[in-house]
Amino acid sequence: MTAQALINGRVLLDRGFEEDRALLIENGRIAAVVAKADVPSNAERVNLAGRTLVPGFIDTQVNGGGNRLFNDDPSPETVAAIGAAHRKFGTTGFLPTLISDDAGKVAAAMEAVRQAIESGVAGALGVHIEGPFLNAARKGIHDPAKIRSISDSDVELLSRPVGGRTVVTLAPETVGLEVIRELSEDGVLVCAGHTNASAECIAGALRNGLRGFTHLFNAMSQLTAREPGVVGAALIDDRSWCGIIVDGHHVDPLVLKLALRAAPLRRFMLVTDAMPSVGGRKSFVLNGQPIIVTGGKCTNADGTLAGSDLDMASAVRNAVKLLDLDLPAAVAMASSNPAAFLGLDHELGRIAPGYRANLVLLDDTVEVAETWIEGVPSGSL
């Protein structure tokens, strides 16, 4: 197979941006990063025209896009449609996310993702099951009628292989440490979310395999003087990851800046928590409730936030603008950090030889010009 050479790019490598580098891609992987003069003469050249090439974005929490909601129709076609909608915004890896629903729906979601991965849907890396094993006191937009306690058969279901990663968001105080340990031992990436746990409870959960925190600050016990809560326990821990929704609505930027001062950048990952409105109409229905999108904010009739209208490229731009980060730091939160959370950092999240050629080309205003997944462009250049 002929190698592709992406030439004349400003390429984000581990040591920072390098001008005028060429990326050689072979069999879906990055074969080498070379000087332009060293591009083999038989390589098929793609001129990046001085634009910025960064690792593809990985979204570990995405409920929908392109007018499709995963809960409405958990099928491989929906997975593909959500992936296609978000790819326009730089997402080259994603976990379709099911919010609290009954066991049949959870099983269907897992099976849909298994089939999607098996059939090669571009960018499908696994599934995220958010609920229903949550604390109703922190339900957010989740349907309280769906929230329930976890059973042995649920644990068995969640542990079924999907051919990729399975993330489960649960409330540690409602499921208990034993379940967290069991799921973790079965390879499930367990995150705390929609939880009122104490910091002690979270510390115990972390010792039993808890891997991360779902939309840090939202729908969880807060950091206060005498109760550090989930937020305090999350920020003091050194090994887990925290998803953050940087849309300017879910968390005040000042609060996120404080979090970034409290814990190293590598622990944070940008997530969209996106709804069907991303790449789609600005109204949709969730659990039978009409949701409207105004000023980038999805809310129901009482004003409760119902996921987001955020895409990954906007999240990266917001991280630069609202959190005063430089572009490499913002990109790391969208690529290498979620790759590490997923245990895929040996092949995703960096531009380096041997890595999968999942890439995003950005213009000067950090808008997406093109994406590659396993070396295959979307065709928009």
Ligand SMILES: [Zn+2]
């Ligand atoms: Zn949530």
